[in-house]
Amino acid sequence: MIKYRLMTVEDVPAVHHIEQIAFPTPWTLDSFYYEMEKNPQAHYFVAVNEEEKVIGFCGMWVVLDESQITNVAVLPEGRGKGIGEALMREAIAYAKSLNVVIMSLEVRVTNEVAQNLYRKLGFQEGGIRKGYYTDNQEDALVMWVNL
DSSP states (O other), rough: EEEEOOOOOOGHHHHHHHHHHHOSSSSOOHHHHHHHHOTTEEEEEEEEOTTTOOEEEEEEETTTTEEEEEEEEOOGGGGTTTTHHHHHHHHHHHHHHHHEEEEEEEETTTTTTHHHHHHHHHHHEEETTOOOTTTTOOOOEEEEEEO
């Protein structure tokens, strides 16, 4: 059984490991420590398995009544099992509890799996950020949802 909870500073190494596997230009370990220790706008959630191993995470920033999803990733062995969706639902519920009214994110234009998940959660297309991703200058699709 998978459990979902707020991320703690003790989870940073495991989250960073997932980040390195999932993304071509991963955030640094220090970036995650900064998020946990010094960024009051940062709110992160983790998915843990029966052995208490972190197998996925979702982060967001909340500023006033708006939220920006920063990153969502699941270990390869956990993909396709609804963990990413459950993490997003945790983030959405938490954002609502903070009176957030709109949530947005960027996703690679070629990442149709993620786009389909976001659409399932009510996100709509909002525009394109040209050359957004630094590894290959791929465009990002901006998506948003009213909460």
